[in-house]
Amino acid sequence: MHPMQTIAVRAARAAGQTIMRAYTELDRIEVSNKGINDYVTNVDKEAEAAITYQIRKSYPDHTIVGEEGGQNKGENKDYMWIIDPLDGTTNFVRGIPHFAVSIAVQYKGKTEVAVVYDPVRDELFTAVRGKGAKLNDFRLRVSKATDLNETVIGTGFPFKAKQHSETYMKLFAATFSQCGDLRRAGSAALDLAYVAAGRMDAFFEIGLKPWDIAAGDLLVREAGGTVTDLIGDHNYMTSGNIIAGTPKATVALLKSFRPLLSDALKR
Missing domain, CATH: 3.30.540.10 (Fructose-1,6-Bisphosphatase, subunit A, domain 1)
Structure with a gap:
């Protein structure tokens, strides 16, 4: 070890x-x-x-x-x-x-x-x-899900960044209409660990802090997953805006989110 x-x-x-x-x-x-x-x-x-x-x-x-x-x-x-x-x-x-x-x-x-x-x-x-x-x-390996309609996706409401609530609800609705089901469990660290374990297929949230993300980020990546911010870059440790999941689920979420993001979330 x-x-x-x-x-x-x-x-x-x-x-x-x-x-x-x-x-x-x-x-x-x-x-x-x-x-x-x-x-x-x-x-x-x-x-x-x-x-x-x-x-x-x-x-x-x-x-x-x-x-x-x-x-x-x-x-x-x-x-x-x-x-x-x-x-x-x-x-x-x-x-x-x-x-x-x-x-x-x-x-x-x-x-x-x-x-x-x-x-x-x-x-x-x-x-x-x-x-x-x-x-x-x-x-651990991330799941083998390839289509959003097969997926269970985790999320968290942006209660510390309520200025993004309207945009978040658009992202939530778009995801809910395409995925198998959604989960909001209340611990981003465990959500990311569950993605790494294949229990959930992807996770997204807005306004997290480095201590919410840092460990789960490595878990997902070392389990074969992809981690990005909301625009597909790798600025999530700074912005606190994150998508993590199987490579295909992450790409599908990025594509779905792109037209819905406010200017503030495109940075």
Whole structure:
């Protein structure tokens, strides 16, 4: 196993233990709002602290970027850990058992290691650049779907980017009219992991953050999928606008979306 993958897995499992201990006592969780439908809990912060502790033990000089802690700069800026300690906080707070820990490691801007851990199901999705993707010890491949009318497609509503709501609803309607079915589960990291595992055929969303995307992006690509932004470029880590899926499903979605995009989403 890649040395940094070993630490990422250890960190993800440590965070998962913190999360699941709290999940049995939801009435004791401290919840505050960062924005509309955007929650942070003491558990997010404790899980992020557990991840940071594991990373710092082995790599004290690496940079860490976390959803709750911001950027924790180290002396070695070539290595960056991008972490979401609890992706799907709204689900967690409501007792919906669908959330995950997401950890990615970049070297000079390229993602080398990815871990998405679902502590409820004890499912560990991992990838190393050039070495493929796995679920626990089983190799992952994206589905073989070739036609949109056969597909199940994941998405997420842009509640943090409501200025794009009108355009998003056009994309949603166009997709719904062509695909087999749509899913909105509430964790982009798990949605991308599910695409890598062939459970869903594609995924799209607007306005995500790097910690939502970084690990799932590598999982999909190492499982044979394609990841782009809404116009077919590779600017999704910056824009937060993403399409990921089987190569043919991704191309079909890009073609369907192109005439519907607002000028703001064409950049």
